[in-house]
Amino acid sequence: MSLESELNLNEHTFTCHHGPNECRGNKIQACALRLIDAGQNTEGLGFNKIATGFINCLMDKADREKGYFPTMDCAQINHVANLNTIDNCVNHTDASNYLSKFGELTDKLQKPLQSVPTIVFNNVYNKEDSDLAQINFVRALCKHIPGDKPECIKSGAGILQMSFVVVAVSIILSKFFS
Template sequence: MMVGKSSFIFFASIALFFASTVQAQHEDHMVYVDVYYESLCPDSIKFFTKQLYPSLQTNLSHFVNLTLLPYGKSDYTTVQNQLEFTCHHGPFECEGNKIQACALALIEKGQPSEGLGYNRITVGFINCLMDKVDRQTSNTTFPLKECAEINQVTNYVDIDNCAHHVDGSKHLSTLGELTKNLKPPLTSVPTIVFNKQYRKEDSDLAQENFVRALCQYIHHDKPAECSGSSGLKTSFTILVLLVSLAFAKLF
């Protein structure tokens, strides 16, 4: 027996309802995650490449509204209308921080990827920079071209120019002011803040198990990554039952 037009509309309506419900769940339960870190800090690199970035390759990505602040324990002063930075791990870190600040501002104009609370390309590019950086005391180099090719960043030349221009200093100083506004003041790097409220135990936990720290703040319809079972799976099961009942009525 063929399914008529009215039945097609019914199934389409169910699908649209399910999709809108899932999207609403994501928006309602999105967790704000602010990461205060430094481009050459070993602990920052470890957190970003071993905890944060891998977690964002899962369904958890839809529950994260991410803000990256590559500044840490840096400082700056204004000398003859020029911004001069000093950084925790030396001048090369200042360069790395500026590169990342420019990437955050320039890749896809800083806009989040559709359905995510951050830009996927930017996060991938920064993860690559931190993972592949050649940390040397005398001549640290950042693999901009290599990471741009891996992550399909077409304007990496603009990012490099920005980092060595006054624009890079301005972008980094903005991140510096945001870092200085953290309450209580930043004392360790990286510092991870959930939902705009700093709790040392959450920050410490995130560095060892970001998934566990994040899942504490997802209160309903937790994804499978949180507990091995998913509220979304339950919703899908309901959808299947509804469709099955609808088909039963047709035959």
């Protein structure tokens, strides 16, 4: 069953901690996560590299107080081919439905969300792991990698490069619900 067939046509109402501009930004992110390459993981990474790059760009360059989100610039930088579809989604009930679905996923991990960012390994929230990951991500990640732990820490440089993307995704998703 596709996500579209699971969605209802009713618009959900959200109240965001930082006001309506934050809610709009969250809807942009929800539509991007769902619609860029149809929400598929890319390159076997476990996440959509284009969507993650697009959202990281938005988070970096947005003026949330003014409600400015440089979607066109970020789409060009990250080679997003379907920006018009994303823009249409943001102004449609689909955006609130997608955002609601992401909220349901977050609730399954931790309800209510206790902190931003919340870092999750293997789809299981553990406060100690999340706290450690914010201080030393490689050490937290190594706890969840099978095999020789000293080797994991020695190869931390390669893991660290990949970990920044994983942290970015965690932060992005947790910002939906702050």
